[in-house]
Amino acid sequence: MGDKIVVPGTGVEVPLDLDLSRRELLKIAGYGSIAAFLAACAGGSPTTTTTTSVTAKGGSVSLGSYLSDAVPKKGLQSVVDAFISANGGTKVKVNTVDHGTFQNQINSYLQGTPEDVFTWFSGHRMRFFADKGLAAPIDDAWNEIKGNFTEGFAASVKGNDGHVYAIPTSYYPWAVFYRKDVFQQHSYSVPNNWDDFKKLADQMKKDGLTPIAFADKDGWPAMGTFDILNLRLNGYDFHTELCVGKQKWTDARVAKVFQKWSELTPYYSPAFAGLTWQEAAQQLLHKKAGMYLLGLFVSEQFVASGNPDDLNQLDFFPFPDVGSNFDAEKALDAPIDVFMMAKHSPTLGSDTGQAKAFLEFMSKGSTQITYWKTSPGAIPTANDADQSQYPALTKKAAQIVSSAKRITQFFDRDSRPDFSGPNSMQGFLLRYLSNPKQDTTSLQGQMQSFWDSLPPE
Amino acid sequence: MSAITSSRGPRPARLVLHGFLIVMALVWIFPLFWAIYSSLRPISDTIQNGYLSWPSGGLSLVNYQTVWSQADLPYYYANTLVIAVPAVILTLLLASMVAFACTQFSWRFNLATLMIFTAGNLLPPQVIIVPLYRIYLNTPIPVWSSIDIGQFSFPIFSDRGLLYDQYIGIMLIHIVFQTGFAAFVLSNYMKTISKEITESAIVDGAHVLRIWWNIVLPLCRPALAALGTLLFTFIYNDFFWALILISTGAKRPITSALNNLQGEFFVNNNLIAAGALLVAIPPVIAYMFLQKQFIAGLTLGSTKG
Numbered sequence: 001m002g003d004k005i006v007v008p009g010t011g012v013e014v015p016l017d018l019d020l021s022r023r024e025l026l027k028i029a030g031y032g033s034i035a036a037f038l039a040a041c042a043g044g045s046p047t048t049t050t051t052t053s054v055t056a057k058g059g060s061v062s063l064g065s066y067l068s069d070a071v072p073k074k075g076l077q078s079v080v081d082a083f084i085s086a087n088g089g090t091k092v093k094v095n096t097v098d099h100g101t102f103q104n105q106i107n108s109y110l111q112g113t114p115e116d117v118f119t120w121f122s123g124h125r126m127r128f129f130a131d132k133g134l135a136a137p138i139d140d141a142w143n144e145i146k147g148n149f150t151e152g153f154a155a156s157v158k159g160n161d162g163h164v165y166a167i168p169t170s171y172y173p174w175a176v177f178y179r180k181d182v183f184q185q186h187s188y189s190v191p192n193n194w195d196d197f198k199k200l201a202d203q204m205k206k207d208g209l210t211p212i213a214f215a216d217k218d219g220w221p222a223m224g225t226f227d228i229l230n231l232r233l234n235g236y237d238f239h240t241e242l243c244v245g246k247q248k249w250t251d252a253r254v255a256k257v258f259q260k261w262s263e264l265t266p267y268y269s270p271a272f273a274g275l276t277w278q279e280a281a282q283q284l285l286h287k288k289a290g291m292y293l294l295g296l297f298v299s300e301q302f303v304a305s306g307n308p309d310d311l312n313q314l315d316f317f318p319f320p321d322v323g324s325n326f327d328a329e330k331a332l333d334a335p336i337d338v339f340m341m342a343k344h345s346p347t348l349g350s351d352t353g354q355a356k357a358f359l360e361f362m363s364k365g366s367t368q369i370t371y372w373k374t375s376p377g378a379i380p381t382a383n384d385a386d387q388s389q390y391p392a393l394t395k396k397a398a399q400i401v402s403s404a405k406r407i408t409q410f411f412d413r414d415s416r417p418d419f420s421g422p423n424s425m426q427g428f429l430l431r432y433l434s435n436p437k438q439d440t441t442s443l444q445g446q447m448q449s450f451w452d453s454l455p456p457e
Numbered sequence: 458m459s460a461i462t463s464s465r466g467p468r469p470a471r472l473v474l475h476g477f478l479i480v481m482a483l484v485w486i487f488p489l490f491w492a493i494y495s496s497l498r499p500i501s502d503t504i505q506n507g508y509l510s511w512p513s514g515g516l517s518l519v520n521y522q523t524v525w526s527q528a529d530l531p532y533y534y535a536n537t538l539v540i541a542v543p544a545v546i547l548t549l550l551l552a553s554m555v556a557f558a559c560t561q562f563s564w565r566f567n568l569a570t571l572m573i574f575t576a577g578n579l580l581p582p583q584v585i586i587v588p589l590y591r592i593y594l595n596t597p598i599p600v601w602s603s604i605d606i607g608q609f610s611f612p613i614f615s616d617r618g619l620l621y622d623q624y625i626g627i628m629l630i631h632i633v634f635q636t637g638f639a640a641f642v643l644s645n646y647m648k649t650i651s652k653e654i655t656e657s658a659i660v661d662g663a664h665v666l667r668i669w670w671n672i673v674l675p676l677c678r679p680a681l682a683a684l685g686t687l688l689f690t691f692i693y694n695d696f697f698w699a700l701i702l703i704s705t706g707a708k709r710p711i712t713s714a715l716n717n718l719q720g721e722f723f724v725n726n727n728l729i730a731a732g733a734l735l736v737a738i739p740p741v742i743a744y745m746f747l748q749k750q751f752i753a754g755l756t757l758g759s760t761k762g
Contacts, residue, residue, distance in 0.1 A: 095705050105701070304501060304504055
C-alpha cells in the first residue's frame with residue numbers, strides 16, 4: 001500500500017482499437033469543426049433566393065409545430081401537402097414537438113435554431129416575443145391578406161410596435177356548456193342575466209344536480225371564471241390593463257369580481273380543487289352537473305365517450321349579463337392560435353419568400369377548412385372559410401365570437417407568463433377559492449406586491 | 458436454527474410478518490396493476506362507466522396498437538438507444554480509467570482528482586443549464602454523413618454544424634455528468650482488489666493500459682455490470698438534457714414520446730398507461746440481461762496460483 005509504482009514507458013502495444021477510435025473521434029471533433037461549420041451554414045436551400053414575397057415557388061421552408069397530438073398533427077400534414085402542391089413543390093420540413101415541451105421551451109427554442117415558421121398563440125404571449133426581437137414582422141404578407149379577417153383578429157396579431165407578427169388561423173370560445181336533454185328533462189331555460197343564472201342554479205340544486213361543474217386541480221381553469229367576471233363587471237379595457245400591470249390588483253374593482261364570484265362558488269362541484277377539467281366534464285357528461293364554464297375543448301371529452309348522442313346533446317350559452325355597463329361588450333375569452341415567423345431561424349434568410357407564402361396560404365379559408373376537417377377542435381378565422389359544413393356547435397361558437405365586441409385571449413395569454421403560473425395567479429385564485437367569503441384586501445395586496453416584485457419584461 | 462423453527466410450525470410473529478409483507482407487496486403492486494388494467498380498456502369505456510368499473514366491452518390491446526403507431530414508439534426507442542448505449546460504454550471506460558489511476562497508483566493528487574470527479578456530481582444540472590445551452594449553441598461540430606435506416610436518420614456528428622440539437626451533444630453531457638458518479642463507485646470497488654495482482658502484472662512486464670484492460674477491468678465485471686445497468690436506467694429516464702439541448706422533436710428520446718400522446722387539453726389516460734408500460738420495458742430487460750453478471754463473483758480465487 002502506498003508504494004510508488006513506476007510506469008513502464010516505451011514500446012508497448014495499445015491494447016484497444018476502441019481507444020484509438022475514440023481519440024480519433026475527439027480529434028476530428030476538435031480540429032475539423034470550423035470548416036464543417038461553414039459548410040453547414042451554406043447548406044440551406046438549393047434554390048435561388050428570390051425574396052419577393054407572396055409569389056415564391058419551389059424553394060424550401062421549415063415549420064416548427066406544437067401540434068403533436070395525433071389529430072391536429074394529421075390536420076397540419078394535410079395543410080402542408082396542399083401547400084406543397086399549390087406552391088410548385090416547395091420543400092416543407094416539419095419539426096413536431098409535443099405542445100407541453102414546445103411551450104415550456106419556447107424561449108430557448110426561439111433563441112436557438114428555430115424553424116422559419118412556428119405555431120404559437122396571439123395576445124401578450126405573441127407580443128412578448130415580438131418585443132424581444134425573436135419574431136419577425138410580416139406586415140407585407142399581412143397587407144396582402146388582411147381583408148380576409150375581422151377587426152378583432154387584426155388587432156390580435158399586432159405587436160406593441162404596431163407591426164404585424166402573426167397570422168391567426170383558429171380559435172375557440174369559452175362559454176357555459178350544458179346538456180340539452182338535461183335542460184329539456186327539467187324544463188330549464190337558458191339564463192340571460194345574473195339573477196336568472198342563480199335561480200337556475202338554485203333549481204338545479206333542488207333537482208339534485210351539481211349546478212355548476214368546476215375543477216381547478218391544474219390551476220388554470222379558474223382563470224377563465226376570473227376573466228369573464230372581470231370583463232362583465234369592469235369591462236375589456238380594465239381587464240386588459242390589469243393583465244399587463246397598468247391597473248392595480250388592489251383596485252376596488254378587483255374586489256368586486258371576487259365578491260361576485262363568491263355568489264357562484266356555493267354551486268360548484270364538491271372538492272373541485274382536486275378535480276381535473278376532464279373529471280368535471282365527466283360530471284356534465286353523466287348528467288350529474290348542470291352547467292360548466294369552459295372552452296369549446298370540453299367537447300373532446302364528449303367525443304371520447306364514444307357515444308355520438310353525448311356530443312349531440314352538448315350545447316352552450318354565453319356567460320349571462322351581470323347588470324353592469326359592460327354587458328353590452330359581450331366580451332369573452334376566445335384564444336386565437338397563430339403562425340409566426342422566427343427571426344433567428346438559421347434558414348430564414350433564404351426561406352423568407354416561402355415562409356411568407358406559407359403564412360399567406362394559412363390565411364385562406366380553404367386551407368383552414370382543410371385543417372378543420374381533420375381537426376375540428378378549433379374554428380377557422382378567415383372570413384372566406386366555408387361555414388356551411390360546420391356542425392351546429394361550431395356554427396354557434398363562431399356566431400357568439402363574431403357578436404362579441406371585445407375578445408380576450410385567456411388570462412395566461414393576456415398576462416405575462418410569470419404572473420399566470422402556479423406560484424402566482426393560479427395560486428392566488430386557489431387561495432381565494434378555499435374561502436370565497438373572505439375579505440380579499442390582503443390577498444389583493446399580495447397579488448399586487450407579487451406583480452411589483454417581477455423583473456421588467 | 459431455521460430448521461428448528463420450521464419443525465415447530467409457524468409462530469404468530471411470523472404470521473404477522475408475512476401478513477405485513479403480503480399487504481406491502483399488494484400496496485406496491487396495486488398501481489402497476491391499475492396501470493395495466495386501465496391500459497387494456499378503451500377510453501370510451503372508462504368515460505362511460507368510470508375507472509372503478511368492470512370492463513363493459515371487454516379488454517383489448519387496442520391502446521397498445523395506437524401507442525405503437527401514433528407515438529412512433531419504435532423510432533423513439535431507437536433515439537434513446539443511440540444516445541444511451543454509447544454513453545454508457547464510454548462512461549464506463551472513462552470512469553474506470555479514472556478509478557484505476559486513482560486507486561491502483563499512488564501519486565500526489567490522486568485523492569484530490571477523485572474528489573473533483575465526485576464533487577462534480579454534486580452540482581445540480583439545473584445550475585449549469587443556461588451556460589451549457591450557450592456553449593452548445595456556439596460549439597461548431599463537423600457535419601459528416603448520417604446513418605439512414607428507413608425513416609431513421611442519425612447524423613454521426615451533427616446535421617447543423619452545432620453541438621446544439623444533436624445526439625452527440627446529449628451523449629457528451631451524459632458522459633460528463635455520469636463519469637463522476639461512476640468513477641466514485643468504481644474506485645471504491647477497485648480498492649478491494651488487492652495490490653498484489655497489479656504488482657505481479659507489473660513484474661510480468663505488463664503495460665499500464667494492459668493492466669487496466671486485461672487485469673483490472675475483468676475483475677471489476679460485477680461492478681461494471683451493476684453500474685452499466687444503473688447508468689442505462691439513469692440515461693434512459695433522463696428528460697432534462699434532451700428537453701433543453703434538443704429542439705427537433707424527432708430527435709428526442711423515448712421519455713418525451715409519451716408527451717406526444719397528450720392532447721393540448723384532452724388526455725387519454727388509458728393510452729398514456731399503455732405508453733408508460735411500453736416505455737418501462739427496456740430498463741427491465743436491461744436489468745434481466747445484465748443480472749447474470751452480478752453473480753459472477755470473479756474476484757474469488759483470482760489471487761491464487
